[in-house]
Amino acid sequence: MAIRKYTASADTTIVNAYQQNLTTRGTGANAGLADIMETFSIYGRITTSSAELSRILIKFPVDDISTDRTNNIIPASGSVSYYLRLFNASHSKTVPVDYTLTILAVSQSWQEGVGLDLEGYQDLTYGNTGANWMSASNTAYWTDISNTVLAGGSYITGGNVAGVVNTEIFTFTQDFTTGLEDVEVNITPLVEQWIAGTYTNYGVGVHLSASYEAFESGSANTVVSRIPGQLALDGDDDTQSVIYNPSGSTRSYYTKRFFARGSQYFFKRPVLEARWNSRVTDDRGDFYLSSALAPAADNLNTIYLYNYVRGRLKDIPALGDDKRIYVSIFSGSTGGFYEGGDGDDVPPSDIPVSGATTADTGSVQILSVDDLGNVNSANLLVVTGGIVSTGIYSASFAMTGATKLMTVYDVWFTGSNTTTSAFDAITQYFTGTLKPLRFTGRQSNRHPVYYLNITNLQEKYRADQSARFNLYVRDKFWSPNIYTKANSTVETTTIVSASYRVYRTLDSYDAVPYGTGSDLHTALSYDVSGNYFDFNMNLLDPGYEYAFKFAFYDEELSSWTEQDQVFKFRVEDYEY
Numbered sequence: 158m159a160i161r162k163y164t165a166s167a168d169t170t171i172v173n174a175y176q177q178n179l180t181t182r183g184t185g186a187n188a189g190l191a192d193i194m195e196t197f198s199i200y201g202r203i204t205t206s207s208a209e210l211s212r213i214l215i216k217f218p219v220d221d222i223s224t225d226r227t228n229n230i231i232p233a234s235g236s237v238s239y240y241l242r243l244f245n246a247s248h249s250k251t252v253p254v255d256y257t258l259t260i261l262a263v264s265q266s267w268q269e270g271v272g273l274d275l276e277g278y279q280d281l282t283y284g285n286t287g288a289n290w291m292s293a294s295n296t297a298y299w300t301d302i303s304n305t306v307l308a309g310g311s312y313i314t315g316g317n318v319a320g321v322v323n324t325e326i327f328t329f330t331q332d333f334t335t336g337l338e339d340v341e342v343n344i345t346p347l348v349e350q351w352i353a354g355t356y357t358n359y360g361v362g363v364h365l366s367a368s369y370e371a372f373e374s375g376s377a378n379t380v381v382s383r384i385p386g387q388l389a390l391d392g393d394d395d396t397q398s399v400i401y402n403p404s405g406s407t408r409s410y411y412t413k414r415f416f417a418r419g420s421q422y423f424f425k426r427p428v429l430e431a432r433w434n435s436r437v438t439d440d441r442g443d444f445y446l447s448s449a450l451a452p453a454a455d456n457l458n459t460i461y462l463y464n465y466v467r468g469r470l471k472d473i474p475a476l477g478d479d480k481r482i483y484v485s486i487f488s489g490s491t492g493g494f495y496e497g498g499d500g501d502d503v504p505p506s507d508i509p510v511s512g513a514t515t516a517d518t519g520s521v522q523i524l525s526v527d528d529l530g531n532v533n534s535a536n537l538l539v540v541t542g543g544i545v546s547t548g549i550y551s552a553s554f555a556m557t558g559a560t561k562l563m564t565v566y567d568v569w570f571t572g573s574n575t576t577t578s579a580f581d582a583i584t585q586y587f588t589g590t591l592k593p594l595r596f597t598g599r600q601s602n603r604h605p606v607y608y609l610n611i612t613n614l615q616e617k618y619r620a621d622q623s624a625r626f627n628l629y630v631r632d633k634f635w636s637p638n639i640y641t642k643a644n645s646t647v648e649t650t651t652i653v654s655a656s657y658r659v660y661r662t663l664d665s666y667d668a669v670p671y672g673t674g675s676d677l678h679t680a681l682s683y684d685v686s687g688n689y690f691d692f693n694m695n696l697l698d699p700g701y702e703y704a705f706k707f708a709f710y711d712e713e714l715s716s717w718t719e720q721d722q723v724f725k726f727r728v729e730d731y732e733y
Contacts, residue, residue: 159435159678160669161231162696165418165427167216167269167360170195171290171310173398174209175202176278182209183278184308184398187287189270192419193246194427196258196364197412198405200371208371208399212309213415214267214288215243216360217429219351226352229547237433238676239348241329241361243340244425246414252336253410257366260329260340261312262347263359265300267293290398308398310362324355330366336413348429365410372405423698424668432678435691437461437545441591442685443651447525447555448596455596457527459553460484461545461684462569462587470548473586475571480544482586484552485579486522487566521578522565525555538578542569556593565591602713606633607650609707609722617727620699628655628681628688628707649687654710656680656717657690662702662725669696671708673717681707699730 169189174197176183188194199209222239225231241260270287272280282289291308293299299307315326327350329342340363351358364370416425440458447456462482464473476482524532524540531540531553542552550569568579569587579585610629618624630650656679659669672679681688697703705724708717 159433159676159680160672160696161225161431161693162428163217163221163431165215165429166218167214168194168417168427169214169267169269169272169288170211170275171214171288172209172211172278173290173309173400174199174211174278175207177276179203182290182398183281184290185281185283186274186278187270187272187280187282187289188275189268189272189287190419191273191275192417192421193275194243194363194415194417195275195412197253198365198370198410200405200407200409202409206372206374208373208402208405210309210364210370210400211412212362212364214263214310214360214362215241215427216263216267216269216358219348219358222348222429222431223352231431232433232435234349234352237345237431238343239345240430240432241340241342241344242428242430243363243415244422244427245337245339246416246425247337248412248414250412253333253413254336255334256336256369256410256413257330257332258340258363258413259366260331260342260344261314261362262327262350262356263362264302264311264313264356265293265297266357266359267310268295309400312362313356324350333413340415344429367402368404368406369410370400370402370405371409372407373399373402424666432672432676434677434680435682436677436680437549437682437684438653439551439682439684441589442649442687443653443683444591444593446593446595447557450596450598453528453555456525456555457529457553458555459551460567460589460591462542462550462552462589464548464550464586466548470546472544472548473550473571475584476544480550481573482542482544482550482552483570483572483576483579484540484542484554485538485568485570486524486540486554486556486591487568487579488520488522488562489564489566521580522556522562525557527553527555529553536575536577539572539576562593565593567591607631607652607709607720608633608635609720611705611724614724614726617729618694620694620697620728620730623691623693625689625691626705627686628690630688651683652681652688652709653683654680655683655688656708656710657692658706658708659692659697659703660706661698662704668698668703671717673708673710694728697728699728702727 169187170191172186173182173184194213195211196213197211201207202209231237267288268286270282272287274280282295284295286295288294291298299311301307301311313326327347329344331340331342350356415427416422418426420426438459439461441460444458464471521538523537526532526534540552540554542550545551567589568585570579570585607630612627612629614626630652632650656671656673658667658671658679660667669679681690702725706719708719711718
């Protein structure tokens with residue numbers, strides 16, 4: 158499964174907007190328990206040049222991410238992306254259009270607080286727990302690295318982290334057209350800095366970009382007039398709460414709201430979403446011989462070895478630190494594995510170490526040199542493979558198959574790329590079977606229509622359950638005849654590019670949309686048994702029915718085509 162969500166551990170809204178008396182600013186207000194977060198800018202409401210702002214603070218449990226990485230639940234840096242996701246909250250007030258939100262890392266610790274009031278700003282901290290416009294907590298002002306007192310939060314920018322050497326500072330933005338969009342921004346570099354400890358995780362601030370926040374031409378140092386070490390109860394000094402912004406806007410942007418972590422709506426809570434491509438592309442059931450009809454990349458096949466020990470994947474101990482494993486390809490007996498053979502299928506189960514070949518063991522096959530270095534020109538009989546993850550190994554190679562082999566065998570062994578072949582290996586670990594296919598031209602366009610079935614789908618799942626789903630695919634109009642040989646295992650069609658989505662059947666809400674972008678986090682894996690994928694039910698709100706749908710990528714149309722079939726299931730939360 159290639160999606161993991163981390164719900165916000167704290168959030169609040171801080172403001173310097175005027176209270177309902179239009180005289181006192183609500184700079185001491187806190188909204189840590191509100192189920193809504195809000196950002197806006199109001200210009201010229203009280204006077205012709207008055208400025209009122211609202212900003213959002215959110216923090217995520219990065220320690221949980223670090224733990225999951227240590228436990229190999231999410232991959233290493235460089236193989237995973239982290240997206241900040243905030244969900245629009247509809248309301249009866251005006252909504253700004255054509256603006257940009259900025260996302261910055263917060264540079265000091267702050268308190269969530271217990272306030273609720275986002276209308277009159279009456280839930281003042283009065284020195285108690287909770288961040289507000291003037292103070293990060295009940296014991297500290299907002300300050301920068303130089304201990305200069307600030308208003309509206311303290312953020313990691315080029316000006317206030319001078320003490321951090323040779324560290325990139327990231328500013329993230331998202332443009333809004335209608336104003337009703339959700340936030341979905343890739344903040345991977347910042348999250349990796351938190352995990353590495355480059356910066357302490359104090360969360361992020363979300364607010365209008367400087368050119369959209371209210372214009373303010375006053376002194377840049379008005380907030381410094383506060384007495385260091387003494388917290389104003391509610392920051393009632395109007396001049397101390399304004400933010401110097403000579404590049405700001407004289408137009409109001411009111412108001413953009415998002416659901417907070419206390420929302421009753423499961424899918425609307427702010428999350429940090431980890432996405433990565435966990436797709437396994439095992440060509441054992443879709444193995445093609447090299448052809449002049451195909452480019453080099455499509456002539457390359459990747460096959461896998463899964464080392465299960467007592468039902469669990471385990472690394473092969475003798476491979477050493479580099480985890481290298483090697484593969485040679487053999488034919489079987491000449492009577493059984495060529496077109497027109499007599500069917501005497503004998504795999505090379507006892508390859509002699511001496512290097513001699515016999516009719517029973519078949520012969521080692523010559524492979525093609527590739528640009529990736531898996532097969533080198535000095536030894537065309539050995540593929541250099543490697544480890545994919547614990548207990549899973551892969552090897553990639555191209556094979557010409559000039560002898561028209563019907564079946565070949567992959568023999569995995571220990572050694573090096575200078576080992577002549579598996580004949581000379583000290584230890585042979587595994588022998589697999591491959592049924593080579595051939596690329597052929599056509600005299601008409603393809604119009605594939607598929608029949609799909611999840612062969613192991615259950616009616617319901619627990620909310621804390623992870624499950625693997627096996628997708629059976631075949632040509633919908635496949636028609637066996639009296640000459641078709643019956644098999645206990647029905648052959649499946651492998652779909653190389655397939656993706657899934659999950660929606661709630663009650664209202665067709667996309668709980669997990671298709672992830673067909675650069676991350677491919679909803680891509681299906683495939684092996685000799687067909688397509689499959691893993692899914693964690695904790696991504697779904699229990700107590701509802703959901704459905705899987707699938708889309709296949711059509712190379713000719715250069716687009717994804719959603720299939721007709723729907724596969725329904727229910728998620729239950731058992732409390733006993």
